[in-house]
Amino acid sequence: MSYxxxxxxxxxxxxxxxxxxxxxxxxxxxxxxxxxxxxKKITVLIPAFNEGLVLLQCLESWKRLNYDNxxxxxxxxxxxxxxMNVLHELLDLLIVEKEITLDNSSINxxxxxxxxxxxxxxxIDQLNGGKSAALNAGISIATGEIVITLDADSILESDSLxxxxxxxxxxKVIAAGGMVQVGQVINRRGNNFYGKxxxxxxxxxxxxxxxxxxxxxxxxxxxxxxxxxxFGAFRLSILQQIGGFKDTxxxxxxxxxxxxxxxxxxxxxxxxxxxxEAVCYTEVPEDFKSLLHQRVRWQKGFxxxxxxxxxxxFTKLSKRFSFFLLFESIVLSIxxxxxxxxxPITLYLGNISPFTIVLLITAWSSEFILRLxxxxxxxxxGYTFSSKQWLKIILxxxxxxxxxxLLDTFFFFYGSILYIFGNRHNxxxxxxNGSVIYSELEAVR
Numbered sequence: 001m002s003y004x005x006x007x008x009x010x011x012x013x014x015x016x017x018x019x020x021x022x023x024x025x026x027x028x029x030x031x032x033x034x035x036x037x038x039x040k041k042i043t044v045l046i047p048a049f050n051e052g053l054v055l056l057q058c059l060e061s062w063k064r065l066n067y068d069n070x071x072x073x074x075x076x077x078x079x080x081x082x083x084m085n086v087l088h089e090l091l092d093l094l095i096v097e098k099e100i101t102l103d104n105s106s107i108n109x110x111x112x113x114x115x116x117x118x119x120x121x122x123x124i125d126q127l128n129g130g131k132s133a134a135l136n137a138g139i140s141i142a143t144g145e146i147v148i149t150l151d152a153d154s155i156l157e158s159d160s161l162x163x164x165x166x167x168x169x170x171x172k173v174i175a176a177g178g179m180v181q182v183g184q185v186i187n188r189r190g191n192n193f194y195g196k197x198x199x200x201x202x203x204x205x206x207x208x209x210x211x212x213x214x215x216x217x218x219x220x221x222x223x224x225x226x227x228x229x230x231f232g233a234f235r236l237s238i239l240q241q242i243g244g245f246k247d248t249x250x251x252x253x254x255x256x257x258x259x260x261x262x263x264x265x266x267x268x269x270x271x272x273x274x275x276x277e278a279v280c281y282t283e284v285p286e287d288f289k290s291l292l293h294q295r296v297r298w299q300k301g302f303x304x305x306x307x308x309x310x311x312x313x314f315t316k317l318s319k320r321f322s323f324f325l326l327f328e329s330i331v332l333s334i335x336x337x338x339x340x341x342x343x344p345i346t347l348y349l350g351n352i353s354p355f356t357i358v359l360l361i362t363a364w365s366s367e368f369i370l371r372l373x374x375x376x377x378x379x380x381x382g383y384t385f386s387s388k389q390w391l392k393i394i395l396x397x398x399x400x401x402x403x404x405x406l407l408d409t410f411f412f413f414y415g416s417i418l419y420i421f422g423n424r425h426n427x428x429x430x431x432x433n434g435s436v437i438y439s440e441l442e443a444v445r
């Protein structure tokens with residue numbers, strides 16, 4: 001066996017072991033029972049840049065939360081649409097003053113308002129400074145023991161804060177990620193689980209496997225790669241201690257890396273977890289152009305974070321986290337690119353070996369099983385599917401694996417090229433259309 005054949009086989013074996021680990025560990029996770037805990041105060045930060053279309057639904061979900069000890073802070077980050085007008089109309093705002101508790105140079109808001117209709121809700125109005133600056137402005141006046149970051153289009157389930165509160169009863173927990181669902185097509189009734197838009201179906205499949213299988217397992221192994229900015233929870237004292245968010249291409253991934261470094265250096269047994277019972281719904285791209293912009297942005301953010309922390313891997317970041325992240329996110333992605341380029345040539349020349357065919361079929365089968373396990377896990381956490389829906393899911397998963405899944409490799413390759421050779425800071429904000437309707441997402445208990 002040649003050196004390259006041996007290396008390829010070794011990587012494949014590690015990949016297969018990783019897939020099996022994901023499947024095994026995710027199947028062992030059980031839905032946590034409700035535990036009655038004293039309500040810690042929770043502050044929800046909602047940065048908003050040109051989000052006028054989705055603010056009503058966000059507010060409606062806030063009003064339906066089964067949690068009393070809470071506050072919300074909307075941060076209007078220099079919007080050029082009607083965002084501020086909508087907030088005034090919905091909340092009846094009054095200018096107030098509040099003590100600033102975070103020392104960060106990015107904080108530059110000009111006005112602070114409090115709602116007359118909902119005294120728990122505050123609005124910061126500031127010049128455009130980016131998402132990190134908006135979050136830091138919110139942190140600077142937050143009074144909750146726990147701080148949640150939420151996208152303006154995200155809609156929380158009624159028990160989501162209760163579930164977050166339960167998870168922070170463990171003093172070792174310093175951050176937690178919640179479950180982010182595709183809002184356009186999924187609800188607990190299951191009657192609209194797979195819509196007609198295939199771009200959304202592809203994303204739904206990815207979200208389920210990413211959260212219910214990969215994040216569940218990563219959290220158990222203390223190698224969680226990112227606490228999603230769409231729904232992440234942090235101890236306020238820790239955010240203040242590390243100086244809040246940094247102005248990077250991917251602020252949620254960067255702060256996750258920084259917290260891993262924080263945990264590794266302190267060696268006090270602190271941890272970041274994933275809470276699948278805490279659910280929010282988000283509006284995902286509905287066309288390829290929007291999806292491309294979003295995934296390129298994600299890839300740029302990932303590479304920017306790798307670049308920022310390249311000297312810390314295996315030293316200031318734990319060996320387990322370093323290996324896990326670099327192997328899965330870099331090595332396997334590069335191998336995927338090589339395979340896509342070489343496989344068609346090999347098939348055309350007719351010199352593909354039976355051993356290689358076995359490896360490819362095994363890899364395809366493991367990913368296919370993982371995707372179906374993700375759907376089964378969704379069912380375990382309260383989403384119901386009929387036999388007809390399961391058949392549709394199986395058929396789509398087969399089709400997706402040889403079509404849409406190739407987009408993952410394309411986004412990695414294209415985003416990497418743009419990051420290395422192009423404009424790293426070309427952001428392309430995702431345009432919302434307000435297609436996630438709260439009334440269609442209410443949980444059935």
